[in-house]
Amino acid sequence: MIQPQRTAPISVVLGAIGSIRSAIIPAIAVAFSGIGGAGRMLGAIGVVVAAAIIGTLFSYIAWRRLTYTIGEQDIRVESGVLSRSARSVPYERIQDVSLEAKLLPRLLGLVAVKFETGAGGSEDLALTYLTTAEGERLRRLVRERRDDGQQAATSADPAASTSGDADKGDVLFAMGPRRLLRFGLFEFSLAVFAVLGGLLQYVDMVTDIDLWNGDLWRGWLEEQGTIIASLGPYAQAAGATAGLFGLALIGLATGILRTFARDWGFTLSRSTRGFRRQRGLFTRTDVVMPAHRVQALVIGTGFMRYRFGWHGLSFVSLAQDAGNESHVVAPFAQMDEIAPIVAAAGFHLPDERINWHRASRRHRNDTAIISALPFVVAAILGAVLAPLGVALIPLGLAVVMAGAQLYAWEFRRHAIDPEQIFSTTGLMSPTSRIATRQKLHSVEIAQGPLARWRGYATVHLGLAGGSFSIPGMPLKTARILRASILDTIAATDYSQIDAPLDQAFNTDQSGLAANLAAT
């Protein structure tokens, strides 16, 4: 067990394939560039072959030189060809272990094992690639070792002793093809055009075709333009409609395809070890998150999907999820589906009795004035410099902006209860954040010059792995909020020493909450 081990030998092949893949576009460029005349096809093949040989060689050496050791306390990875590096990650610092299988490794029965430590993105430890069985074994091992170390520190999950198999848990949330299709419809995206633009730019760089040459396009447009002009107004309108329709169709198709590729077979289950999420059509990922590491919840939605009652739930934790700061655990669900997941994570949704607070009215008025100000300035300039009617446009916009800010205030609110803090923002698509008071790390009251003059403040809560701030809170409320949060944090420590004190404190706590409600 203590012996250094190597990753799966087939990863060498994958490394080679990877380098061929990155050589293909330069090879195509060589083939079509016009450099080297007739021999350029040969040149292109040469580039690919060279890439294959060099890639195989390098990935073989890298494979030979990378070993990992499963120790008693930590995992050690030694790697590097010329400059060696040895990294050790203690089990108790591993936030979660995720298995990721991209299409090609998946066909070969391999997975990439990633150890999330909260160090952020590329700093995390990853083993590419292990066989699926070895990956699963490693993950179980890490979890067991980590939990052994923590048993003394944290109280064990009550469910842990009752259910048997650690990996098979109750399915909390799953999405079938019908749900995915519906989800995809809301994921309307024109990103495909951005990708096309990028590709065109690349083509422009490596070939002789000058895409940004105006004459080329003008000639083409004039040619088309004369054809269109000869069609008459009805045909023109029909053409424009068809164009828009096509655009919408492409957008919808992109959304659906992307959703299917990303979330195919989405399953979230609650096991004794935490939450487990599996998803992906081509790239299959399998992430396990310990429940007690969930720092906060974010419930988001979109403008359209909100009208149909669809929301998305994410967990905020120190670990990152494919570049996002939080893990999506239910991307597209109704609130009654989200509630059980929230409960399973040890949180609760705000109930009817909770006392919501709005931002200060002064803050509302100030933001409305500030957002309208640029348009008012533009309107004044327009009134002075431009013909009469022009000034009305920015003036109208100013009214709209101010109105939107005033209306948005109705939707910006926060609340606090003995365990949690809630905050909701957003006019058209409200986003809610729920954080546990006890898991916050610092509280800052920040005030700019205007806020000081007008007597409100922004409260920034130090949340591990995410951000949580409540703007425009009256200064007095902010101070009371901070005092009660800090007392919760402090009380957590003392509860371990002295239980009765903790209880006495809890009643004191609700007193504080009532106090807050009174303000």
Add this chain to the structure above:
Amino acid sequence: MDKSSAPTPVDQPSDDEGELTRLHPNYAHALRVQAALTAIPFLIGSLVLETAFRDQAAFPSGIIAGPVLLIALALIIRIPARRYHARGYQISADRLRVVRGLLWRSDTVVPFSRVQHIDVHQGPLERFFGIATLTLHTAGNHNASVALPGLEEARAREMREDIRAHIRRESL
């Protein structure tokens, strides 16, 4: 647990209106020297421009260097004192409060039990003035590190030891 954590926070919550502890007076001097060092290149630059345009009759002498000198003097004499007075800290049994900022006020409280690690840092200027910067690192994304500059060096080390005694092994 050690004895220093004995006083309960329940009976004596951190008083927001409470008296802030002033930083070491040398901190204002350090800020002043720093401002002077920053101002020197601008002063030299303005003098160079001044000599370059001396022959032109359109510019009365001192039109560039004068304002620059005034701004520099304000930055060196007035602002450090105000910044010094705007800063302060308050340390209680279980938390540290750091207040700073002239225009953009910020008032941060870090509970000791949430501190990940502590730095005491001294730059060359700080060493000359015998002061140090105490930095508390937390796991939160916001306020990942809270710096408290301008402490007397011995005091900074003493505070570090105090806070370190409170850091317990805790899972995130």
